[in-house]
Amino acid sequence: MSSGAPGYRRRLASSHRSRSASPAAAQLITAAAVGPRSVGPRSVGLRSVGLRSVGPRSVGLRSVGLRAAWLAMLLALCLPATAAAPAGPTRNLILVTIDGLRWQEVFTGADPQLLGDPAQGAAAADADARFRAADADDRRRRLLPFLWTVVARHGQLHGNAAAGNRIKARNAYGVSYPGYNEILTGRADDARITSNAPIANPNRSFLADLNRLPGFQGAVAAFASWERFTWILDEQHSGLPINAGLREARGASLSWRERRLNQLTRSLPHPWAPSRQDALTHGYAMAYLQRKQPRVLYVAYGDADEHAHQGQYHEYLAAARRADDFLRELWQWTQSRAGYRGNTALMVATDHGRGSGSAWRDHGRTIAGSHDAWLAIMGPDTPALGEQLTPATHYLEQIASTAMALLGFDSWRDAASWQPIDSALARNTPP
Numbered sequence: 001m002s003s004g005a006p007g008y009r010r011r012l013a014s015s016h017r018s019r020s021a022s023p024a025a026a027q028l029i030t031a032a033a034v035g036p037r038s039v040g041p042r043s044v045g046l047r048s049v050g051l052r053s054v055g056p057r058s059v060g061l062r063s064v065g066l067r068a069a070w071l072a073m074l075l076a077l078c079l080p081a082t083a084a085a086p087a088g089p090t091r092n093l094i095l096v097t098i099d100g101l102r103w104q105e106v107f108t109g110a111d112p113q114l115l116g117d118p119a120q121g122a123a124a125a126d127a128d129a130r131f132r133a134a135d136a137d138d139r140r141r142r143l144l145p146f147l148w149t150v151v152a153r154h155g156q157l158h159g160n161a162a163a164g165n166r167i168k169a170r171n172a173y174g175v176s177y178p179g180y181n182e183i184l185t186g187r188a189d190d191a192r193i194t195s196n197a198p199i200a201n202p203n204r205s206f207l208a209d210l211n212r213l214p215g216f217q218g219a220v221a222a223f224a225s226w227e228r229f230t231w232i233l234d235e236q237h238s239g240l241p242i243n244a245g246l247r248e249a250r251g252a253s254l255s256w257r258e259r260r261l262n263q264l265t266r267s268l269p270h271p272w273a274p275s276r277q278d279a280l281t282h283g284y285a286m287a288y289l290q291r292k293q294p295r296v297l298y299v300a301y302g303d304a305d306e307h308a309h310q311g312q313y314h315e316y317l318a319a320a321r322r323a324d325d326f327l328r329e330l331w332q333w334t335q336s337r338a339g340y341r342g343n344t345a346l347m348v349a350t351d352h353g354r355g356s357g358s359a360w361r362d363h364g365r366t367i368a369g370s371h372d373a374w375l376a377i378m379g380p381d382t383p384a385l386g387e388q389l390t391p392a393t394h395y396l397e398q399i400a401s402t403a404m405a406l407l408g409f410d411s412w413r414d415a416a417s418w419q420p421i422d423s424a425l426a427r428n429t430p431p
């Protein structure tokens with residue numbers, strides 16, 4: 001498909017909000033939803049009134065009725081009658097991937113067998129003290145406290161394979177580039193994306209598509225520890241701002257934090273060069289979020305996979321725990337900002353699974369478990385269903401269209417690529 005915007009359609013408010021809004025309220029919502037999407041991130045202080053009042057779990061519509069009515073009147077005066085009527089509170093999206101973090105650790109915490117003997121050394125003793133517990137629920141809360149308190153309570157966790165609830169990689173290879181291609185472009189491509197080789201991705205990501213659409217132009221950015229993301233996201237042709245590997249922040253208006261991170265990038269050792277450690281990636285992403293306030297931010301962490309390949313289970317766990325802290329910081333930032341609070345969705349996934357038992361450190365086509373992934377979603381359009389324990393199978397390639405659906409689109413690219421995960425969208429969940 002050529003560039004431009006064919007194939008995109010914003011869904012109508014009336015079809016989206018039927019569950020939580022009366023016809024009269026739906027009119028207000030339609031009007032309220034039009035405005036905020038057509039303006040920049042910081043330009044309308046009233047946005048939160050309309051948007052927060054229509055979330056799937058909200059009951060505050062009546063209490064803000066007067067303000068909403070006033071807002072609707074204001075918007076009726078200043079908006080063209082032909083403006084599209086996108087719906088839903090979700091205005092911003094943060095997509096995070098944690099490379100190679102197994103569903104086993106996500107849903108059952110540290111593996112007591114792999115934790116081994118705390119007498120093996122300081123790292124083992126530290127991991128043992130932090131992550132060991134008799135009960136799997138305890139262990140997963142110790143390892144990933146943000147996922148198992150905030151997201152489990154307010155969002156959804158898919159991929160507990162022990163319960164038959166699966167998020168699978170559709171691609172044949174069970175390695176990173178095919179996994180990220182699937183996540184970001186909405187379709188596995190087993191003919192062309194067969195390994196991690198640095199080739200320009202012939203498939204366009206939903207991030208690149210968004211970045212060309214009105215309202216999203218210049219408001220999409222990607223940060224990654226793995227340098228290969230410049231290929232995966234086809235930096236050369238996509239026009240997407242990508243900061244990956246050992247790249248420093250550039251530009252005339254860098255913050256103190258970004259200049260400091262640039263210094264650290266130059267002075268720190270980089271054990272996985274030309275990739276970098278997640279603390280730098282996260283720092284750059286946070287600094288960019290604060291300074292540029294993008295609507296769509298993608299952050300790709302990589303430490304867990306690097307440690308796993310080296311067989312360092314304790315370090316792998318510590319990396320997972322740090323990623324959980326990063327998620328918390330990203331989320332707390334959005335919930336403390338008027339342009340983001342109540343209208344931001346968070347999606348977190350991994351690109352592949354790994355083997356089990358002594359094969360835990362590896363993954364790939366021939367290693368069982370490499371196609372088992374997981375997915376966490378939280379946001380104003382996603383029902384708070386918590387951990388999903390009913391048998392179901394979804395695929396990494398559904399993440400892109402789920403993201404587009406959350407952002408208010410009801411089609412993307414072509415019918416075959418449009419396969420959002422229904423339960424993640426309030427409009428598709430039975431009352």
Ligand SMILES: [Zn+2]
Binds near residue numbers: 100176305309363
């Ligand atoms: Zn790997």
